[in-house]
Amino acid sequence: NEMPDYEQNMQQAQEDGIDLIATRPGTVSYIITRSGVPQVALGDTVEKGDVLVSGAVPVYNEDTTVREYRYVDADGDILLEHVTNFTATLPYDHIEKVYTGREETRSYLKAGGNSWTIPGDRPFLVYDSVIKETRPLLFEKLSIPLYWGTVTHREYQNVEYVYTQEEVKVLLNQKLMVFLTSLEEKGVQIIEKNVKIENDGSSWVLRGDFLVWEPVSAGQDTLRPDLEEGQGQDPGQQN
Numbered sequence: 411n412e413m414p415d416y417e418q419n420m421q422q423a424q425e426d427g428i429d430l431i432a433t434r435p436g437t438v439s440y441i442i443t444r445s446g447v448p449q450v451a452l453g454d455t456v457e458k459g460d461v462l463v464s465g466a467v468p469v470y471n472e473d474t475t476v477r478e479y480r481y482v483d484a485d486g487d488i489l490l491e492h493v494t495n496f497t498a499t500l501p502y503d504h505i506e507k508v509y510t511g512r513e514e515t516r517s518y519l520k521a522g523g524n525s526w527t528i529p530g531d532r533p534f535l536v537y538d539s540v541i542k543e544t545r546p547l548l549f550e551k552l553s554i555p556l557y558w559g560t561v562t563h564r565e566y567q568n569v570e571y572v573y574t575q576e577e578v579k580v581l582l583n584q585k586l587m588v589f590l591t592s593l594e595e596k597g598v599q600i601i602e603k604n605v606k607i608e609n610d611g612s613s614w615v616l617r618g619d620f621l622v623w624e625p626v627s628a629g630q631d632t633l634r635p636d637l638e639e640g641q642g643q644d645p646g647q648q649n
Contacts, residue, residue: 427465427481430626432456436490439623446484462488462626489623491601494593496618498585503572507538512565520557527561534565573614582607582616589618599623 430446438454446463450456463484468476512534518527520543543559573581586605593600602621607614 428483429461429465430463430484430486430488432458432460432462432490433626434458434490434492434624436492436624438462438488439491440489441486442488443484443486445482446486448486456490462486488626489599490626491621491623494598494620494622494624496586496589496616496620498582498589498616500573500578500581500614500616502613503570505568506571507566508569509564509566513562515560515562517558517560520559522555533563536567537563537565539563578607578614582614586616586618593620593622597625 435457438450446465449461463486465484466479469478471477514533540562545557605618607616
């Protein structure tokens, strides 16, 4: 019988161990290793995919040569320092729905999947509708699917408004806060920030540059490549 894929993956993980790798370029700003062999030091610059902590732990002979490798799941606390950018835009103007105050209400009766309403022409050029539906208590107790409802059509106009400076700041900063909250949820620490709002000729643009410390997620570890035991190869120098 063939072994299921998930069992093969588990066996491979147990045999080869797991490396802790860089998920983005950056500079190592903090590193504490709990298991495995660190391949980088504080202040090192790394690229995406670089091994930060190796899951291959060398076992040495008495003459300090490597006899074999013991494979573990690499683990540690590592922060990578890098710059992340954020951009949000807002057009100069926007369309708002302004109600004129004119309304028209029509009634209807619904039984099961059928409904009947008082016929009429299109009430207004532009409008929306609010439906209110009730079921008489007697029919509800008797489980009779008979409903009475009204449809109120409300006329409105689409009016173009220009954002004020204060509205621009509020709306763009709301978008920025959503971005910053997402960073916080990932455990990202903001060290420095530079945020400005500019006019690009057709819209308002908020641009932010953030120097951050981002943790390396253990959930994004990858299985280390196969390594034959007893070769004495330094896992930190593999291609």
